[in-house]
Amino acid sequence: MAKVIDGKGFAARVRGMVAEGVTGLKARGITPGLAVVLVGEDPASQVYVRSKGRMTVEVGMNSYEHKLPAETSEADLLALVARLNADPAVHGVLVQLPLPEQIDEARVLAAIDPAKDVDGFHISNVGLLATGQKAMVPCTPLGSLMLLRDHLGSLEGLEAVVIGRSNIVGKPMAQLLLGDSCTVTIAHSRTRDLPGVVRRADIVVAAVGRPEMVKGDWLKPGCTVIDVGINRLPPAEEGGKGRLVGDVDFASASEVAGAITPVPGGVGPMTIACLLANTLTACCRANGLPEPEGLTA
Numbered sequence: 001m002a003k004v005i006d007g008k009g010f011a012a013r014v015r016g017m018v019a020e021g022v023t024g025l026k027a028r029g030i031t032p033g034l035a036v037v038l039v040g041e042d043p044a045s046q047v048y049v050r051s052k053g054r055m056t057v058e059v060g061m062n063s064y065e066h067k068l069p070a071e072t073s074e075a076d077l078l079a080l081v082a083r084l085n086a087d088p089a090v091h092g093v094l095v096q097l098p099l100p101e102q103i104d105e106a107r108v109l110a111a112i113d114p115a116k117d118v119d120g121f122h123i124s125n126v127g128l129l130a131t132g133q134k135a136m137v138p139c140t141p142l143g144s145l146m147l148l149r150d151h152l153g154s155l156e157g158l159e160a161v162v163i164g165r166s167n168i169v170g171k172p173m174a175q176l177l178l179g180d181s182c183t184v185t186i187a188h189s190r191t192r193d194l195p196g197v198v199r200r201a202d203i204v205v206a207a208v209g210r211p212e213m214v215k216g217d218w219l220k221p222g223c224t225v226i227d228v229g230i231n232r233l234p235p236a237e238e239g240g241k242g243r244l245v246g247d248v249d250f251a252s253a254s255e256v257a258g259a260i261t262p263v264p265g266g267v268g269p270m271t272i273a274c275l276l277a278n279t280l281t282a283c284c285r286a287n288g289l290p291e292p293e294g295l296t297a
Contacts, residue, residue, distance in 0.1 A: 002225075002257040005147055011269035014146070014295065015059055018276045021292045022060040025283060032283035033062035034092040034118065034276070035084045039077060039103065040070035045096045052094075052272055059276055064090060074103045078111050085113040091286055092118035092279035115286065118278040120172065129175050129297075136278055137297045141173040143270025144205060144226045145180070145297060151224060151259055152203075155180040161198050163187045163214065163247070164207035169228055173205050176297055194218075204257075206247035216252030225253055225260040228267050 022032055034056045038049045049065065056063035066080060077095070084093045093116045099105050114124040120138035128135035148155060160182040164170035170186060177184045187197050189208070195218040198204055204225045206214050211231035219225065229247030246263030254260050261267055277295040284291050
């Protein structure tokens with residue numbers, strides 16, 4: 001039976017390390033600040049932004065929340081981003097996605113100062129990561145990498161398969177694994193004999209957005225599985241809430257794998273913890289101070 005990797009517990013440790021780093025900066029008269037911008041009333045985004053704000057304050061940072069109506073124009077949003085870029089009290093800027101259809105997401109992401117891009121989505125940070133240079137790294141892949149290092153130690157020489165090729169998870173995850181000297185395959189919905197490709201892997205990162213797609217018989221015995229997917233299945237009865245599941249069939253996979261992240265309670269909590277870690281890193285870089293140890297790629 002696979003060991004269940006406790007992402008919730010590890011995320012609490014990361015937040016503790018961030019809080020320690022913030023205390024050290026405050027002793028120098030510096031307080032890291034994170035600005036989160038929410039446009040519209042998307043319920044999932046509202047919950048996520050509230051959670052980010054609460055945890056930002058808990059680790060001792062300043063939290064700046066900007067909630068804009070759904071009809072906000074692209075020009076007004078870009079003007080707010082420009083103000084946040086210029087504000088020395090703000091070290092991290094995050095625009096919550098998705099944005100309303102009248103706003104070009106790519107244009108907004110490109111407008112964020114790359115040094116304050118704590119989501120790691122700016123094209124400059126994407127290029128820096130791809131060429132092995134110092135970058136702001138997307139939070140979910142960074143959290144997944146931390147869990148892998150914590151469980152496995154050195155990743156050198158291990159064969160890793162990333163299922164999914166999104167700009168947010170799949171591609172940056174592959175870059176991070178390459179940086180740790182893994183042999184990396186990016187697989188996706190068009191991959192021929194996907195189960196056969198996955199079966200070679202010592203590390204499987206599932207980020208494809210299909211509920212319980214990866215079955216136990218796809219896995220190499222003893223492999224480590226990082227399940228990034230969050231999917232809500234329809235409720236079994238009317239009025240029910242529906243069950244949250246990952247991209248991996250946990251029941252069958254946990255019979256084969258050596259270790260596996262659960263959903264919920266695996267990668268999810270690491271995403272916000274790494275957002276806070278990125279904000280601390282951005283603040284240290286802005287002030288010419290050493291980066292926090294153990295919180296970067």
